[in-house]
Amino acid sequence: MDGKLFLEKERSEPNLTMNDLIIQHAEEKDQPYIDEKLKKYLLDAEDAEWCRFFVAKHEGRTVAFGRVIDHGGYFEVASLGVDYYFRKKGIGNKMLLFLVGEAKRIDPEKDMYGVTHRPGFLVKAGFEEIPEGPETLEYKRHHKCKLDASKIKIMKLK
Numbered sequence: 001m002d003g004k005l006f007l008e009k010e011r012s013e014p015n016l017t018m019n020d021l022i023i024q025h026a027e028e029k030d031q032p033y034i035d036e037k038l039k040k041y042l043l044d045a046e047d048a049e050w051c052r053f054f055v056a057k058h059e060g061r062t063v064a065f066g067r068v069i070d071h072g073g074y075f076e077v078a079s080l081g082v083d084y085y086f087r088k089k090g091i092g093n094k095m096l097l098f099l100v101g102e103a104k105r106i107d108p109e110k111d112m113y114g115v116t117h118r119p120g121f122l123v124k125a126g127f128e129e130i131p132e133g134p135e136t137l138e139y140k141r142h143h144k145c146k147l148d149a150s151k152i153k154i155m156k157l158k
Contacts, residue, residue: 030062037065130156
């Protein structure tokens with residue numbers, strides 16, 4: 001089958017329902033997918049072992065991933081990505097809400113942050129841009145993010 005045709009078939013897949021999506025702890029076999037997508041989407045790959053991630057599966061296929069980093073005094077939603085052909089279907093939002101829920105389940109009193117170049121995505125989930133974040137996240141924004149720091153925003157859950 002011609003590669004272009006395959007991509008068009010992938011892109012035209014019907015909208016899936018959220019009932020078709022399963023979010024679970026990542027397994028060791030998910031590591032190559034996570035590594036590939038972290039690199040491709042320029043996401044935080046530090047300490048990116050499969051055991052630190054959750055993945056979203058659709059019909060057995062990994063279509064999204066993300067994690068929560070516990071920085072001691074606060075949580076960070078990090079390294080959240082959705083497979084290109086499954087974007088604009090609500091999967092990223094469902095994954096984000098799941099990660100926030102997991103963090104709040106562990107410690108509902110801790111603040112929750114996100115470091116992103118797409119602040120609108122986090123705003124939909126109740127985050128707001130803040131002028132300055134915790135020191136570790138400011139360092140990340142200015143020294144570890146692969147994009148220009150002026151394009152990276154630190155967001156905090158309201």
